[in-house]
Amino acid sequence: MFTDNKNSKSNLNSFSQQNTIALGTTFSGDLISQGDFRIEGAVNGSLKTSGKVVIGKTGEIDGVLTCNNADIEGKFKGNLNVSDTLSLRSSAQVEGEVQIGKLSVEPGASFNANCSMKGAVKELKNEAAAVTPQNTSKTGQSA
Numbered sequence: 001m002f003t004d005n006k007n008s009k010s011n012l013n014s015f016s017q018q019n020t021i022a023l024g025t026t027f028s029g030d031l032i033s034q035g036d037f038r039i040e041g042a043v044n045g046s047l048k049t050s051g052k053v054v055i056g057k058t059g060e061i062d063g064v065l066t067c068n069n070a071d072i073e074g075k076f077k078g079n080l081n082v083s084d085t086l087s088l089r090s091s092a093q094v095e096g097e098v099q100i101g102k103l104s105v106e107p108g109a110s111f112n113a114n115c116s117m118k119g120a121v122k123e124l125k126n127e128a129a130a131v132t133p134q135n136t137s138k139t140g141q142s143a
Contacts, residue, residue: 023058037067039074057091080113 018036021027025041036051039059046064047053053067059074066081073089080086082100090108098115105111 021059055092083118 018038019033021037021039021041021043023040026044027041028044030046031043031048033049034051035049037047037049037053038056039053039061040056041059043059043061044063046066047061048064048066050068052069052071053065054071055061055074055076057073060077061075062077064079064081065076068082069084069086070080070082071087071089072092072094074091075093077095079096080094080098080100082098085102085104086098086100087104088094088106088109088111090106092106092109092111094110095112096114098113099118100115101118103115103117
C-alpha cells in the first residue's frame with residue numbers, strides 16, 4: 001500500500017525535473033516539453049513548455065518562447081508568450097513581441113518590446129462594464 005504511493009511520487013518527480021541547455025551548447029529547432037528549463041547556452045527556434053523557463057546570464061534564445069513563467073537574466077529576441085509571470089533581472093535584454101500575464105522588472109534590465117498584458121485587459125473591461133451601469137442608474141435616480 002505505501003510502496004505504491006512512493007512509486008507514484010517518483011514517477012511524478014521524473015516529469016518535473018529541470019531540462020538544461022548548458023553553456024557551450026546550441027540547439028536549433030523546435031522543442032516541446034512539459035518540464036522546466038534552464039538555458040545557459042543558445043536556442044535558435046521555438047521552445048514550448050507548460051513549466052518555467054530560466055534564461056541564465058549566459059543564455060540566449062532567438063525565436064519563439066511559450067511557457068507559464070519565465071525568469072530572464074540573459075538575452076531573448078523574438079516572440080515571447082508567458083501565461084503567468086515574466087521576471088526580468090537586471091542583466092536581462094529582451095527584444096520583440098511580448099504577451100504576458102504579469103511583469104516584474106529589475107532596474108538595469110533592457111526591455112525593448114511591444115508588450116501586451118492578457119489578464120489586465122480583461123480586468124479593465126470587466127471593471128468598466130460594472131462601473132457604467134451603476135453610474136447610469138444613479139444619474140437616473142438623481143433626476
